[in-house]
Structures are given as structure tokens and as C-alpha cells.
Amino acid sequence: MTARDDHMLAAELATEAGKRLVELRARVGFADEKALGDAGDRASHRFLTDALRRLRPGDAVLSEEATREERAASRRLSADRVWIIDPLDGTNEFSEPGRTDWAVHVALWEKGELAAGAVALPAQGITLTTADPPRLPDRPSGGRIRIAVSRSRAPEIAVELANMLGAELVRIGSAGAKIAAVLTGEVDAYLHAGGQYEWDSAAPVAVALAAGAHASRIDGSPLAYNRPDPFLPDILVSLPGVAPMLLAGVRDLSRPPS
Ligand SMILES: Nc1ncnc2c1ncn2[C@@H]1O[C@H](COP(=O)(O)O)[C@@H](OP(=O)(O)O)[C@H]1O
Ligand SMILES: [Mg+2]
Numbered sequence: 001m002t003a004r005d006d007h008m009l010a011a012e013l014a015t016e017a018g019k020r021l022v023e024l025r026a027r028v029g030f031a032d033e034k035a036l037g038d039a040g041d042r043a044s045h046r047f048l049t050d051a052l053r054r055l056r057p058g059d060a061v062l063s064e065e066a067t068r069e070e071r072a073a074s075r076r077l078s079a080d081r082v083w084i085i086d087p088l089d090g091t092n093e094f095s096e097p098g099r100t101d102w103a104v105h106v107a108l109w110e111k112g113e114l115a116a117g118a119v120a121l122p123a124q125g126i127t128l129t130t131a132d133p134p135r136l137p138d139r140p141s142g143g144r145i146r147i148a149v150s151r152s153r154a155p156e157i158a159v160e161l162a163n164m165l166g167a168e169l170v171r172i173g174s175a176g177a178k179i180a181a182v183l184t185g186e187v188d189a190y191l192h193a194g195g196q197y198e199w200d201s202a203a204p205v206a207v208a209l210a211a212g213a214h215a216s217r218i219d220g221s222p223l224a225y226n227r228p229d230p231f232l233p234d235i236l237v238s239l240p241g242v243a244p245m246l247l248a249g250v251r252d253l254s255r256p257p258s
Helices: 002-030 035-055 068-071 076-077 158-164 175-184 198-211 240-254
Strands: 060-063 082-091 103-110 113-121 126-129 146-150 170-173 188-190 214-216 234-237
Touching: 002 035, 002 103, 002 113, 002 126, 035 060, 035 082, 035 103, 060 068, 060 076, 060 198, 082 170, 082 175, 082 198, 103 175, 103 198, 113 175, 113 198, 126 175, 126 198, 146 175, 158 170, 158 188, 158 240, 175 188, 175 198, 175 234, 188 240, 198 214, 198 234, 214 240, 234 240
Parallel strands: 060 082, 146 170, 146 188
Antiparallel strands: 082 103, 103 113, 113 126, 188 234, 214 234
């Protein structure tokens, strides 16, 4: 098994899971949005975990859709290789007709680092992958900074930062779709705070780092994966040129009033 195989496998699994989700969405329809989202989460989790069990039987898996007991399982905590997957990121957007901001995340964590990853955006027909990291766009200097935030829970710190920097907030669903929007140049940054889990960011962060983008906690410290508690509440991903300004802004806003 070569490293190259892991990059390709992540991309192939994310793309195939995404195709199946597109078919399921067309077949089930939007009459009951909750039922559609649940069916998508379940079917994609089943497909990805079955495939990984077959193709990488020695590796552990951490999935959003696993049970609490499975997620806490000590097997992944003593394993050298753990696949961290979000079978359907942006379940709410998947369940809304016409929306394309939902994703499938497949990442491989190996001995403390993200080693491979892929983010499929099935309704946009693209898969971003560490097998062939995207070329980052050149950011024109001086333009207004665009920061992607959650559609439903834009964090207060992002609103304050945008006010401070005169930046524009762009509401997009799914962490994977927002990080993809950074890598394709639709926005300059993605900022989230207030709650999230490792599976929401592992795969898109693997691709972002491979492409040369900035990815960290919002205090600038590194993002760490496969910890006993997979809660990873805040994140900043950006084009490298704007990261120092955004981190300095967050630092200023987080300082207790003197
Ligand atoms: N405060 C919070 N607590 C837990 N998860 C959160 C969260 N805010 C966002 N997320 C998760 O992050 C992903 C992107 O959210 P958003 O589109 O609002 O930015 C979603 O993943 P899922 O769709 O996989 O559940 C969502 O559940
Ligand atoms: Mg998610």
C-alpha cells in the first residue's frame, strides 16, 4: 500500500458516496426534508464504512454517523491510521431543493497528522483532493475581504471581525463547501466558532494544507485530530496572505477589556 493509494482512495470514495447521494436526493425528493437528510446520512455512512472495512481492514474509522460508543472506542485512540469521515456535511442544505453547498468528507489521519483527504461537492460536480491539490487563486491586493460563515449560526466573533475590517460575510452551508470556496477563490477565508467536530473539518483541512492555504484554530494554534474528545469548536481557513490580519483581528477582539 503506498501513500499515493490513500490519496486516490479518499478521492474515489468521496466521489462515489457523492454520486449515490445525488441519486438518493433525486429518488426520495424533498417532501419530507428531515427524512431525506436522515436517509442521506445513513446511506453514505454505510457505503463509506463498508468500503473502508473491505479496502483498509487494519485501519480505524471515526465517523459523524457512528454511535457515541463507537466514536469513543479505544481502538482508534491506539491506532496508527484512522479515517475521519463526515458522510454528509451540510445535511440541511442537502435536504433543500436547488442547494449545492453540501459535501462528503474522507480524511486519513496517520500518526498525529492528516495524511490524505478529499472533499466531494457532488452537486457542483467537483472533488477537491490531496491527490492533486488545487492551485490557490491569486488574491488581488486591496480588495474587500470576504469571509464565509455558517448560514444558520454565524459566530459573533466573525460579525465583529467583519465590522472591524470592513469585510463582507458570505453565508454558505457545510464546512467542506466553505473551505472549498476559499480554495477556489470565491471567498478569502472561513471562520467558525462556537462548536464543531473533527469530521466537519479534517478532510477539507487536509486539502487546504496540501494546497498551501492557512488552517488553524482561531487563536492561531494548530488543529489536532483523533483526540479522545472529537469536539473541535473553532477554525480559521484562509488564503495565506490574509491570515496574519485575520488572526490579529481575532486576538484584538478576544482581549479582555482593560
Ligand atoms: N455550534 C455547532 N455545534 C456543533 N456542530 C456545528 C456547530 N456549528 C456548525 N456545526 C457543524 O458544522 C457543519 C457546518 O455547519 P454550517 O453549515 O452551519 O456552517 C455542520 O455539519 P453537518 O451538516 O455534518 O451536521 C454542522 O452540524
Ligand atoms: Mg459535518
